[in-house]
Amino acid sequence: MEQKQLHPSVQEFKEFVQQHPNLVKEVRNGQSTWQELFEDWYLLGDDDPKWNSYKKEDTEKEDKKEEKDSKGLFEQITGILQKMEPDQVQQHITNLSQALGAIQGVLTQFSSGGGATGGTTPQVKSEPQERPNPFSFRKD
Template sequence: MARKSLHPSVEQFKSFVKKHPKLLKSVRNGENTWQEVYEDWYLLGADDPKWNSFKDAGASEETAVEKTETDKGWMNQITGIIKKMDANQVQNHIQQLSQAIGAIQGVLGQFQGGIEQKANQPPSANTNPFSFKKD
């Protein structure tokens, strides 16, 4: 049996659906009809952002590969910066930071020590405010 040739727009739509297999699932699940999908495709075109959610996993893998390459580029930049650093200069900055933190801890310790000393002071010798002496 010979197959009839389809209209060119139908052939284009079929290839579009092959690139967007989630459309098939949405039609089978009853979310859309083929008529609706075809009309939207015909009116909006294949490049409309509406179709991004229907792309296959292969397209998302390509995006993931591009993202990985971007991440590798970022890591290469960080590695290059680290290689250019002077170790002695970094050590000097770390020591200065450590000294600054120590100074801040000392100031906080003085404030806390003042509060703790007041709390830990023994009560005065005369604890009774109404002390009576015999004459």
Template structure:
């Protein structure tokens, strides 16, 4: 494979992006394009305030993730406490009936062969350990 030699400034920008992975997230979210970020980096430099906001987002994202995990567990526990066992049983019964109806429809399609050639399971011997005496 032939690789193109990149301009040294592009290589430096790639290194900058590797050191600041939140820049990748900004592009994936659609907040900025690579071209815009490269131009800002080239014109403003690495020490500009623009990059500080992205670095600050990195710290807040990690803090938010730990808070979100705690909130998720507390939300789940709250939902479990609020559940009505009778309602849960009713929904399980409805789901069971729906699955039974789906199985019935599937078995009708599987059971109806237009040619009438249904595959029958092989029957084994009635007594598999029956030995004849000489």
């Protein structure tokens, strides 16, 4: 199967987009279309100041900021745990474990149809009802 050769300007634009990944985000967010961006790029060129905000450096900064934020959250949680007494932490873990056990018990009761309650829940037995076949055809 033969691959179609792209027009050289389209190939150059694809390389430009790889160097400016924030353009993809802008198109996905619906702020621009590929056609609009291509026309701007074709008319303005690679070096126009408009493209500076779309470069890789900006995405790397955002990634570092997100990484720093997630580290900050982890450090906050660690700090809180370090300030707590071990007996307090153990008590909280025990309470959480008991709560999860109670939730599991309730879920088990509902999923088994109420059989674990010792017969306090009335069970309704229904007779299968015959429904007319929706695909029945008459013979002529």
